[in-house]
Amino acid sequence: MTVPELHPTDEVFMRAAIAAAQVNLGRTAPNPVVGCVLVRGGVILSSGATAPGGRPHAEDQALAAAGEARGATAYVTLEPCGARSSGGTSCSQLLVEAGVARVVVACDDPSPFAAGRGAERLRAAGIVVEMGLLAEEAKAALDYAAWFQTQTP
Numbered sequence: 056m057t058v059p060e061l062h063p064t065d066e067v068f069m070r071a072a073i074a075a076a077q078v079n080l081g082r083t084a085p086n087p088v089v090g091c092v093l094v095r096g097g098v099i100l101s102s103g104a105t106a107p108g109g110r111p112h113a114e115d116q117a118l119a120a121a122g123e124a125r126g127a128t129a130y131v132t133l134e135p136c137g138a139r140s141s142g143g144t145s146c147s148q149l150l151v152e153a154g155v156a157r158v159v160v161a162c163d164d165p166s167p168f169a170a171g172r173g174a175e176r177l178r179a180a181g182i183v184v185e186m187g188l189l190a191e192e193a194k195a196a197l198d199y200a201a202w203f204q205t206q207t208p
Contacts, residue, residue: 061188065130065159068094069189072130073161073196075102075113080197082107087133088197091117093155095127112136114146118153125154132193134164134186137172147173150182157183161193 069092076090083089086109093100103116114135118124129135135146135158150158158177163186164170174184193199 068130072132076104076132079104083109089113089133092130093117093121093124093127112146126156128157129155130159132161134160135173136169137176147176151180159185161190
């Protein structure tokens with residue numbers, strides 16, 4: 056997969072998102088562990104990881120910690136959710152409401168419930184979405200492979 060318009064520091068910040076997620080590796084079932092780093096002006100504003108038990112999501116936590124994320128870039132290890140089974144506000148909608156300018160995603164969400172919905176919502180709101188940065192590293196480091204197998208028909 057080709058990722059357009061990468062910035063020289065994108066890999067650095069995606070690696071930071073992968074590292075953030077690893078804090079809760081193996082503790083987030085039934086959800087995958089996800090990392091999110093918010094960056095503005097080349098400076099990390101905040102980071103978050105899916106909490107033990109699967110809630111809150113990484114984006115929720117990073118946005119709450121940042122306080123103000125308008126114009127920031129979000130680096131997320133898995134596509135932000137487009138809908139929640141709980142009926143709560145999706146991570147993609149939270150990113151839209153926060154006014155982020157760009158979202159860089161490592162892995163697509165393979166879940167039939169969520170696949171593509173988050174990226175679609177972000178793009179519809181005018182947010183630049185770039186998919187696939189360090190996807191294989193994220194999958195390996197965060198054991199998404201095992202989780203993916205439970206999500207695909």
